[in-house]
Amino acid sequence: MSKRQLKLGLVPTGVGGPGNYNRWLDPEIPATASVDINWFADIARQAEDAKFDWLFIVDSQFITPNSPPHYLSRLEPLTLLSALAMVTRHIGLVGTLSTSYNDPFNIARRLASLDLISGGRAGWNVVTTGDAGTASNFSREEHFDYEERHSRAEEAIEVARGLWRSYEDGALPRDRERKLFLDPSKLHSLNHKGRHFSVAGPLNIERSPQGEPIIFQAGDSNPGRDLGARFADAVFTHGSTLEATRAFRDDMRKRAASFGRAPDNVLISPGIKFVIGDTDTDAVELERHYAEHDHSFDWALREFGRLFGWHDFTIYDLDAPFPAEVLKLAEKSWYTAAKAITERAVAEKLSLRQVVEATQNRGRVASVGRGKPFVGSPVTVANSIAEWFENGALDGLNIYLEHPAQFRRFVAEVLPILREKGVVRTEYEGTTLRENLGLSHG
Missing domain, CATH: 3.20.20.30 (Luciferase-like domain)
Structure with missing residues (x-):
């Protein structure tokens, strides 16, 4: 092996x-x-x-x-x-x-x-x-x-x-002498009928x-x-x-x-x-350089809403406690990630600013x-x-x-x-x- x-x-x-x-x-x-x-x-x-x-x-x-x-x-x-x-x-x-x-x-x-x-x-x-x-x-x-x-x-x-898997191996012999392009016995329909899709x-x-x-x-x-x-x-x-x-x-x-x-x-x-x-x-100094030059808190704040159905977080006081009630807005978005962020923010009593900064660094x-x-x-x-x-x-x-x-x-x-x-x-x-x-x- x-x-x-x-x-x-x-x-x-x-x-x-x-x-x-x-x-x-x-x-x-x-x-x-x-x-x-x-x-x-x-x-x-x-x-x-x-x-x-x-x-x-x-x-x-x-x-x-x-x-x-x-x-x-x-x-x-x-x-x-x-x-x-x-x-x-x-x-x-x-x-x-x-x-x-x-x-x-x-x-x-x-x-x-x-x-x-x-x-x-x-x-x-x-x-x-x-x-x-x-x-x-x-x-x-x-x-x-x-x-x-x-x-x-x-x-x-x-x-x-x-x-x-519609075609088996050898289903298309492309045999000119026999004038045989397809071996029909090696071609299979799917005929799927399910909860979401119907595909023949x-x-x-x-x-x-x-x-x-x-x-x-x-x-x-x-x-x-x-x-x-x-x-x-x-x-x-x-x-x-x-x-x-x-x-x-x-x-x-x-x-x-x-x-x-x-x-x-x-x-x-x-x-x-x-x-x-x-x-x-x-390397540590270079990482610090990239952190300063590649990342932007203002951009991170605006994009943070993506996890919560593109909710606008710029309307909140950055230094007030994280608004945990917004979790319900994530039910049809990235709920698992949003839930983890919200639960950590509540448990550690983090402000919105602290949450965005932590998420930006993640x-x-x-x-x-x-x-x-x-x-x-x-x-x-x-x-x-x-x-x-x-x-x-x-x-x-x-x-x-x-x-x-x-x-x-x-x-x-x-x-x-x-x-x-x-x-x-x-x-x-x-x-x-x-x-x-x-x-x-x-």
């Missing part, structure tokens, strides 16, 4: 996602990066040269003037990834598609197309859409409630997988070299965790501490086993952000009591990653691409240390995403 190795994903957010409102001022980042295919192509090639497993494109379908710069104007994921398939050969191409605002036939067809175009490298990040405003762009008066969103997601995944099938596209796309998913609520444990090949989460991340991985493996799955087939990949300096002290880098393990010299960062991996906290990392110079340092200075430790690969194992993730044919 080959040695277990860390899987690496890269998340490019162009001119700056949540909390990074001023990152686009970095002169190394084109002001049009989020819609510049050449910028994405360059990033994809860099990640592939570094032997990353996947490139992950996040998405949403509703904005306000208070949305972060990258959200205001960005390319649609599968269109972007189809273009990137033509300039890469090994790296996986993972796109976000909502089960709340897409029908499973279209989801299955678009992803199967990307899978064929890329030679078996497509992945689907399943989201249920937490942004309640999205309903207004899809002819709905109201966003689906929490239970409805997860129920739709479960059924949509089942339908998409059923459609991907079959899907009008054949299977790729990896069989079918990889399923990615993120969600920390109980229904979200069950969804990932039941269906996902890889699960995204937040890496707060080694202990918390390991507890999440253990919980997801137990849930996967309860659904009759092999627990090791669910890869846990927390998102991390890092800051690398010549020394640990240099996830910039993972931190523990003894310091910030992903802020430091290349050796410090590499050792921290190796420690988390070897102590069972994670199977992969979803690395946020922020400042280009920092990513170059990660590739040039951190990855060689991890390779020397045997933590990451030196070459790709195969040509499909499934092969490179060590997963069986779909």
Whole structure:
């Protein structure tokens, strides 16, 4: 059996996602990066040269003037990834598609197309859409409630997988001598009739070299965790501490086993952000510099309402106690996150200002009591990653691409240390995403 190795994903957010409102001022980042295919192509090639497993494109379908710069104007994921398939050969191409605002036939067809175009490298990040405003762009008066969103997601995944299996291997012999293009016995209708969808099938596209796309998913609520444990090949989460991340991985493996799955087939990949300096002290100073220059409290306050159905928090006294009654506004948005924020604010008697500042800082880098393990010299960062991996906290990392110079340092200075430790690969194992993730044919 080959040695277990860390899987690496890269998340490019162009001119700056949540909390990074001023990152686009970095002169190394084109002001049009989020819609510049050449910028994405360059990033994809860099990640592939570094032997990353996947490139992950996040998405949403509703904005306000208070949305972060990258959200205001960005390319649609599968269109972007189809273009990137033509300039890469090994790296996986993972796109976000909502089960709340897409029908499973279209989801299955678009992803199967990307899978064929890329030679078996497509992945689907399943989201249920937490942004309640999205309903207004899809002819709905109201966003689906929490239970409805997860129920739709479960059924949509089942339908998409059923459609991907419309053709058996060898169903299209394309035999000119026998004038036989199709073997009808190997083409199957789906004839699905469920609570949310009615889909006859079959899907009008054949299977790729990896069989079918990889399923990615993120969600920390109980229904979200069950969804990932039941269906996902890889699960995204937040890496707060080694202990918390390991507890999440253990919980997801137990849930996967309860659904009759092999627990090791669910890869846990927390998102991390890092800051690398010549020394640990240099890195701390550089982190402080980025905190001052990339982040804006005024922007954070305006965007804070996104979790609560885009409620306007600028109307409150910043130094008064956090208005806990707003939690009810999050019932059709990101309720789990909003509930955790509200409960902490009440328990610790925090002001609105303190809550926004804490939320703004959340996830910039993972931190523990003894310091910030992903802020430091290349050796410090590499050792921290190796420690988390070897102590069972994670199977992969979803690395946020922020400042280009920092990513170059990660590739040039951190990855060689991890390779020397045997933590990451030196070459790709195969040509499909499934092969490179060590997963069986779909």
